[in-house]
Amino acid sequence: MDTEGVVSSSSHTQTAQVKYVQELAISGEEPPLKYIQKDIVNVRRNQVTTDDSLSLPIIDISRLTANASIEEKEEEMEKLKSALKSWGMFQAIGHAIPHNLLDDMYNVSKQFFDLPVEEKQRYASPKDDAFSDIHGFGCDSILANTDDDQVFDWYDYLNLLIEPAEERKLRYWPGDDSPLNFRKTLNEYSDQARSLSEVILKAMAKSLGLKENDLVNQLGDRQIVHTQINFYPPCSRPDLVYGIRPHTDAGAITVLLQDPEVEGLQVHIDDQWVSVPCMPGALVVNIGDQLQIITNGIFKSPLHRAMTNAERTRISLAMFYAPHTDGEIEPVAALIDESNPRKYRNVKVKDFLEAFDQNYLQGKRVYDWASV
Ligand SMILES: O=C(O)CCC(=O)C(=O)O
Numbered sequence: 229m230d231t232e233g234v235v236s237s238s239s240h241t242q243t244a245q246v247k248y249v250q251e252l253a254i255s256g257e258e259p260p261l262k263y264i265q266k267d268i269v270n271v272r273r274n275q276v277t278t279d280d281s282l283s284l285p286i287i288d289i290s291r292l293t294a295n296a297s298i299e300e301k302e303e304e305m306e307k308l309k310s311a312l313k314s315w316g317m318f319q320a321i322g323h324a325i326p327h328n329l330l331d332d333m334y335n336v337s338k339q340f341f342d343l344p345v346e347e348k349q350r351y352a353s354p355k356d357d358a359f360s361d362i363h364g365f366g367c368d369s370i371l372a373n374t375d376d377d378q379v380f381d382w383y384d385y386l387n388l389l390i391e392p393a394e395e396r397k398l399r400y401w402p403g404d405d406s407p408l409n410f411r412k413t414l415n416e417y418s419d420q421a422r423s424l425s426e427v428i429l430k431a432m433a434k435s436l437g438l439k440e441n442d443l444v445n446q447l448g449d450r451q452i453v454h455t456q457i458n459f460y461p462p463c464s465r466p467d468l469v470y471g472i473r474p475h476t477d478a479g480a481i482t483v484l485l486q487d488p489e490v491e492g493l494q495v496h497i498d499d500q501w502v503s504v505p506c507m508p509g510a511l512v513v514n515i516g517d518q519l520q521i522i523t524n525g526i527f528k529s530p531l532h533r534a535m536t537n538a539e540r541t542r543i544s545l546a547m548f549y550a551p552h553t554d555g556e557i558e559p560v561a562a563l564i565d566e567s568n569p570r571k572y573r574n575v576k577v578k579d580f581l582e583a584f585d586q587n588y589l590q591g592k593r594v595y596d597w598a599s600v
């Protein structure tokens with residue numbers, strides 16, 4: 229057994245010492261020790277709930293837009309607010325993104341991971357990138373800040389910075405020839421998902437009694453948009469590994485295109501893990517830590533995780549929206565009052581992300597670090 233999860237190869241890229249999970253999965257053998265999570269043996273704490281009354285809220289975005297009646301808007305905004313206060317996550321239906329674009333995005337993502345490893349390695353992540361600054365194709369084992377005790381998650385990824393457009397690192401972007409139309413599809417999808425994120429941020433602001441643009445403005449005009457396409461091959465022991473360990477997202481808001489058929493996402497609420505069902509055509513939206521800070525803790529950045537299974541590969545595509553790393557964030561003044569005193573201090577985004585990286589690897593949450 230390869231206990232390090234890493235083999236030597238004479239690859240022509242900088243990432244010579246990597247074994248991708250996709251390759252490990254081919255043998256069908258038990259996962260290497262390096263992937264066995266220490267906390268997962270605590271079966272009771274890890275089990276997913278059987279309580280049917282706990283199901284992720286569904287928000288109809290069409291009821292939040294100009295075409296909806298005032299009553300519809302108010303009703304849906306209340307639902308949105310309550311979903312974000314308790315779950316921090318919801319399924320978005322009735323959004324304007326055509327379903328065939330979602331299918332196309334899923335298909336080009338799948339086609340990318342179907343390419344031979346040597347071809348994907350042309351876009352491989354450099355080994356020395358910090359966790360929150362990874363670009364390109366990779367897997368856990370290439371993170372520079374993983375030490376010997378670091379347990380790896382059972383997934384490979386493609387991580388691409390989309391905005392600001394002038395900061396794109398196109399050398400990590402698969403071309404439009406292989407997979408066919410990859411860039412075109414990603415550009416179309418990211419444009420539409422960006423508009424959706426703004427519709428949602430505006431509705432969130434209004435639901436909190438703020439002006440429509442108050443949250444959008446917090447992200448600034450140089451907001452960071454990046455995508456992470458996650459590829460989870462089957463694992464012969466899904467009870468021992470995480471696809472992605474329990475974590476919160478660092479940014480402001482995340483829009484997730486889930487696999488249309490294979491479940492795996494779970495969210496933590498009321499001390500229980502709840503499965504997020506596949507809803508073809510829907511997008512899963514969640515708050516990240518920075519919006520929890522900006523909303524002075526009113527909206528919750530939910531703990532979530534991705535599980536694998538023994539039979540089927542699962543793919544998901546997350547779009548993360550966050551303030552630029554040059555900026556600073558703090559709770560919106562109008563959300564601080566006697567009943568909800570200021571919870572977080574003013575923090576530089578750069579410092580926040582550094583703290584996020586350290587906390588992530590230790591399985592801790594970062595909001596404590598930002599507390600007043
Ligand atoms: O695969 C999923 O459903 C979740 C992915 C995720 O949480 C992430 O990329 O941050």
Ligand SMILES: [Fe+2]
Nearest residue numbers: 475476477532
């Ligand atoms: Fe996440």
